[in-house]
Amino acid sequence: MFHFSNIVRTKGDPKIVEGGPSLKRPEDQLARALGWFSIGLGVVEFFAPRRVTETLGMEGHETLVRTFGVREILAGIMTLSVEKNAGLWARVGGDGLDAAALLSGLTADNPKKGNIALALLMVGGIAMLDYRAAQDTKPQRPPRDARRKLYPNRSGYPKGIESARTAAKQIAANATAGRT
Amino acid sequence: MKALVWHGKEDIRCDTVTDPEIQDPRDAIIKVTSCAICGSDLHLFHNYIPGMLPGDIMGHETMGEVVEVGSGVDRKLKKGDRVVVPFTIICGECDQCKRGNFSVCETTNRKRHLADKAFGHTTAGLFGYTHLTGGYPGGQAEYLRVPFADATHIKVPDGIPDEKLLFLSDIFPTGWQAAAQCDIEPTDTVAIWGCGPVGQMAIRSAILLGANQVIAIDCLPERLSMAEAGGATTINFENESVLERLEELTDGRGPEKCIDCVGMESHVMASLPDTLLDRAKQMVMVESDRPHVLREMIYVCRPGGIISVPGVYSGFSDMLPMGAFMNKGLQMRTGQTHVNRWTDDLLRRIEEGEIDPSFVITHTVPLSQGPEMYQVFRDKRDSCVKVVLKP
Numbered sequence: 001m002f003h004f005s006n007i008v009r010t011k012g013d014p015k016i017v018e019g020g021p022s023l024k025r026p027e028d029q030l031a032r033a034l035g036w037f038s039i040g041l042g043v044v045e046f047f048a049p050r051r052v053t054e055t056l057g058m059e060g061h062e063t064l065v066r067t068f069g070v071r072e073i074l075a076g077i078m079t080l081s082v083e084k085n086a087g088l089w090a091r092v093g094g095d096g097l098d099a100a101a102l103l104s105g106l107t108a109d110n111p112k113k114g115n116i117a118l119a120l121l122m123v124g125g126i127a128m129l130d131y132r133a134a135q136d137t138k139p140q141r142p143p144r145d146a147r148r149k150l151y152p153n154r155s156g157y158p159k160g161i162e163s164a165r166t167a168a169k170q171i172a173a174n175a176t177a178g179r180t
Numbered sequence: 181m182k183a184l185v186w187h188g189k190e191d192i193r194c195d196t197v198t199d200p201e202i203q204d205p206r207d208a209i210i211k212v213t214s215c216a217i218c219g220s221d222l223h224l225f226h227n228y229i230p231g232m233l234p235g236d237i238m239g240h241e242t243m244g245e246v247v248e249v250g251s252g253v254d255r256k257l258k259k260g261d262r263v264v265v266p267f268t269i270i271c272g273e274c275d276q277c278k279r280g281n282f283s284v285c286e287t288t289n290r291k292r293h294l295a296d297k298a299f300g301h302t303t304a305g306l307f308g309y310t311h312l313t314g315g316y317p318g319g320q321a322e323y324l325r326v327p328f329a330d331a332t333h334i335k336v337p338d339g340i341p342d343e344k345l346l347f348l349s350d351i352f353p354t355g356w357q358a359a360a361q362c363d364i365e366p367t368d369t370v371a372i373w374g375c376g377p378v379g380q381m382a383i384r385s386a387i388l389l390g391a392n393q394v395i396a397i398d399c400l401p402e403r404l405s406m407a408e409a410g411g412a413t414t415i416n417f418e419n420e421s422v423l424e425r426l427e428e429l430t431d432g433r434g435p436e437k438c439i440d441c442v443g444m445e446s447h448v449m450a451s452l453p454d455t456l457l458d459r460a461k462q463m464v465m466v467e468s469d470r471p472h473v474l475r476e477m478i479y480v481c482r483p484g485g486i487i488s489v490p491g492v493y494s495g496f497s498d499m500l501p502m503g504a505f506m507n508k509g510l511q512m513r514t515g516q517t518h519v520n521r522w523t524d525d526l527l528r529r530i531e532e533g534e535i536d537p538s539f540v541i542t543h544t545v546p547l548s549q550g551p552e553m554y555q556v557f558r559d560k561r562d563s564c565v566k567v568v569l570k571p
């Protein structure tokens with residue numbers, strides 16, 4: 001079986017013969033996809049805000065779109081990081097902001113209100129994915145009040161801590177005596 | 181053979197890989213009998229330290245039996261010998277090795293051009309720890325090739341269980357060096373941030389080196405209970421102010437010696453704004469490390485004191501209070517551990533029953549369960565402190 005990672009192995013080092021199972025779950029893959037999507041969308045919003053506002057008939061709101069772009073990029077980076085759960089919740093919140101901004105443009109006199117409706121539908125769909133991924137990737141750290149095993153008997157000194165302390169004092173005393 | 185292989189962020193798998201072979205006359209092959217997951221492996225698990233490549237074998241705390249030696253190993257090691265493998269690969273001949281500065285051996289990093297660029301000068305090769313330090317396959321595996329094996333080993337006697345000896349590979353000498361480089365005086369208070377495995381070893385080392393008072397700081401009850409068992413007074417930083425408690429316990433003078441057993445992934449807490457800022461900067465890659473503990477240590481340390489840093493840092497830290505550091509006349513002592521500088525003494529202390537490092541083990545599982553244990557250890561589930569893997 002071919003393993004891409006074997007290409008960079010130093011000659012003679014162990015190479016993968018058969019890959020073992022990965023502990024990555026489908027929700028981790030979903031989070032990853034959403035993270036990259038977030039960055040992609042953010043880049044478009046940041047560098048081409050005019051395209052976005054024109055499509056939505058909301059010209060004049062380029063600065064807002066740019067800000068949203070930065071938000072998308074940051075949320076995306078967070079979603080791809082170890083704190084993916086926080087990133088996903090940030091995205092859920094962002095989806096709310098997106099929807100609110102779109103609704104404000106959904107006026108009777110906007111000739112592009114069809115596009116806005118479409119965009120709202122999309123935001124709704126993505127929001128559902130964000131929410132599901134956020135739910136499923138909850139950190140598995142035990143809660144603060146969880147019952148924990150305690151280790152009051154693991155001193156590590158087979159002869160007891162007092163003996164350890166005394167021995168150390170003895171050595172210190174000898175050292176001082178030697179110095180003076 | 182089976183080995184724990186890094187495939188990316190939070191993705192370690194138990195793969196089948198080809199067995200290691202003798203590549204150089206000074207090599208030896210070890211059949212691994214026990215290995216462990218180290219806190220610093222979690223930095224790699226999180227992909228915070230650059231230089232890992234998919235396919236790298238993890239692990240730098242390993243012991244076992246010599247099954248094959250190269251022609252250049254001489255009589256220093258032979259088939260059947262029982263050895264603990266130090267995580268720093270050493271040649272034993274270069275100027276630094278001769279000075280006992282084993283972790284900065286000038287010979288063993290086979291990718292030294294990377295380290296020369298990143299750090300200015302190369303440091304020793306390390307097992308299972310990024311290509312900056314040689315990209316050597318690690319010891320969370322059934323077999324391990326040990327380069328420069330004539331020098332890179334700690335011979336251990338039969339009749340003592342693996343569990344008591346395994347930590348000579350890293351965390352015991354690491355905790356010991358952290359305390360030893362504090363030059364502890366009999367009147368000293370030693371404050372130790374972080375009660376993970378290295379913190380636990382540092383606590384016992386400080387006691388054995390004669391500290392008057394040892395104070396341990398963490399937020400996990402199970403780790404604090406273990407610290408207390410080892411003779412430390414504890415501070416739970418989620419419930420009480422570290423600064424206030426340290427002042428109280430030292431009559432307002434501050435601890436003479438401070439040890440950072442946390443490193444670059446300092447706990448992020450809303451009540452400590454600098455930790456939030458560090459985490460944000462780390463995420464967008466304008467800062468690689470989160471040095472909250474360093475800042476706190478510099479602030480509380482008694483003037484003229486020593487700050488000892490065994491915790492791992494990888495790159496750049498922001499907003500270190502150099503003003504306080506300089507004006508208080510502090511010294512910082514740090515470094516990867518010069519394992520073999522300490523191990524003769526530490527082995528003797530284990531043999532004489534002065535200390536038994538196995539107290540720290542909370543989980544022992546087969547190697548194949550390693551990937552799950554990375555998560556358990558990271559999330560501190562099931563009161564996990566130290567995981568030993570059995571191939």
Ligand SMILES: [Zn+2]
Pocket residue numbers: 218219220221240241267350351
């Ligand atoms: Zn380690």
Ligand SMILES: [Zn+2]
Pocket residue numbers: 270271272273274275276277278285286287288
């Ligand atoms: Zn050397």
